[in-house]
Amino acid sequence: MMRSMFSAVTGLKNFQTKMDVIGNNIANVNTVGYKKSRVTFQDTLSQTMRGAASPQGNRGGTNPMQVGLGMNIATIDTIHSPSSFESTGYATDLAIDGDGFFIVSDGLNRYYTRAGNFTFDELGNFVNSSNGLKVVGWQDSQTYTVPSDKSPQNLNTIIIKKGMMMEAKATGAVSFAKNLNSETDSGESYVLPFKIYDSLGQAHNLKIAFTKSATDNQWNYSITSDDTALTIDTTSNSGTLQFTTEGALDLSGSTVNAVNITVNGANSISFTPDFNELTQYASDTTVDMDSQDGYSAGSLLSISIDTNGVISGVFDNGQSRELAQIALANFTNPGGLIKAGNNLYQYSNNSGEPQIGTAGTSGRGTVSPGNLEMSNVDLSEEFTQMIITQRGFQANSRIITTSDEMLQELVNLKR
Numbered sequence: 001m002m003r004s005m006f007s008a009v010t011g012l013k014n015f016q017t018k019m020d021v022i023g024n025n026i027a028n029v030n031t032v033g034y035k036k037s038r039v040t041f042q043d044t045l046s047q048t049m050r051g052a053a054s055p056q057g058n059r060g061g062t063n064p065m066q067v068g069l070g071m072n073i074a075t076i077d078t079i080h081s082p083s084s085f086e087s088t089g090y091a092t093d094l095a096i097d098g099d100g101f102f103i104v105s106d107g108l109n110r111y112y113t114r115a116g117n118f119t120f121d122e123l124g125n126f127v128n129s130s131n132g133l134k135v136v137g138w139q140d141s142q143t144y145t146v147p148s149d150k151s152p153q154n155l156n157t158i159i160i161k162k163g164m165m166m167e168a169k170a171t172g173a174v175s176f177a178k179n180l181n182s183e184t185d186s187g188e189s190y191v192l193p194f195k196i197y198d199s200l201g202q203a204h205n206l207k208i209a210f211t212k213s214a215t216d217n218q219w220n221y222s223i224t225s226d227d228t229a230l231t232i233d234t235t236s237n238s239g240t241l242q243f244t245t246e247g248a249l250d251l252s253g254s255t256v257n258a259v260n261i262t263v264n265g266a267n268s269i270s271f272t273p274d275f276n277e278l279t280q281y282a283s284d285t286t287v288d289m290d291s292q293d294g295y296s297a298g299s300l301l302s303i304s305i306d307t308n309g310v311i312s313g314v315f316d317n318g319q320s321r322e323l324a325q326i327a328l329a330n331f332t333n334p335g336g337l338i339k340a341g342n343n344l345y346q347y348s349n350n351s352g353e354p355q356i357g358t359a360g361t362s363g364r365g366t367v368s369p370g371n372l373e374m375s376n377v378d379l380s381e382e383f384t385q386m387i388i389t390q391r392g393f394q395a396n397s398r399i400i401t402t403s404d405e406m407l408q409e410l411v412n413l414k415r
Helices: 002-027 379-412
Strands: 037-043 046-050 065-068 071-078 085-087 094-097 101-105 110-113 118-120 126-128 134-138 174-181 189-197 203-212 218-224 230-232 238-242 259-263 269-271 274-281 288-292 298-305 310-315 320-326 328-330 338-341 344-346 355-357 366-369 371-373
Touching: 002 037, 002 071, 002 379, 094 101, 174 189, 174 203, 189 288, 298 366
Parallel strands: 094 371, 174 274
Antiparallel strands: 037 071, 046 065, 085 371, 094 366, 101 110, 101 134, 101 328, 110 344, 118 126, 126 134, 134 320, 174 288, 189 203, 203 218, 218 238, 230 259, 259 269, 298 310, 310 320, 328 355, 338 344
16 A cells, blocks of 8 residues: 555655756746756666466466556756847857857866857956856967967967057068050150058058050069158169060069068068059050058957857958957767756766867857857747646645545554
């Protein structure tokens, strides 16, 4: 008689645990990046009243007779199914479209999370806004650029300070493009002003003169400057440009020299002008500087994050630069991770080693900036499970009350 009561007690206890899990799921229905849990049950030990018997002679075999002694919890699983995104419009809010976890650190331990509510603190650390843990990725701590070595051993915390400076770069390449008019008379010149930068980021005005030669399809060029802070080596500032009869530049017939310039208070500048995109057709002269690679120093204005997790900065000198790249980790068995609270997970012996790399590679998902991943809790499913759990709990309570009544009848037999 008592076995039924003890079996029902296990049902009451374990259905209460299932209700606890359901309650936690519903409580986290709006928690960023939350992954729901589920409970599965299994029967427990059975008392064998008669064992199985094999067929003997003219008699068939008999099956065992066993009375179950209740149930217990088989698993409490974390369900890492994908969820929808909530658009926030904040550039530093990130979601992962696919598998993987962001990596955050407190300096001693690493944690893994799907919650991408990130921001920058007063020191420029890229952190989780809810707990201050620092986001881990790749960044050269000296130059604040993305290093070529993106191995897990080279991971670093990410620091981007508002207003941080971008160093100046001296001009090392200048290219010219478009057309020189083939009908220009011999001796006529076209003068084009252009700008270069020294190692301190100071701009200097130069000009290049294209002069039509008496030789067919040939032009002479000369680079000069009125800037008193510059001294141009006159042995290297000029050359000839030979064009084919089809109007394209004939490199073998042209003479192009490296221009060497001495600058007061800065490093010398040297560049070889590139004329490969120049043409000579019977059309208006439209020659212009196509590009030059120097620039002044600049301050950081804004950042953007792409789907690969690369954080790029836009500076007030018109340049942009990759500042850091966020790392993602994937696991063979994400269900084996240990929940550590605060939307964090920790590695366990059954999760597999973290497979760390860039977004969009080796099965890792891509980064979706300006979005947060919502909870994957389905309220309709949770309410249904709540009803099933409640009925299971009620049924087990009835077993106890019925068993109690039967025991009471036994007691009454003595009267």
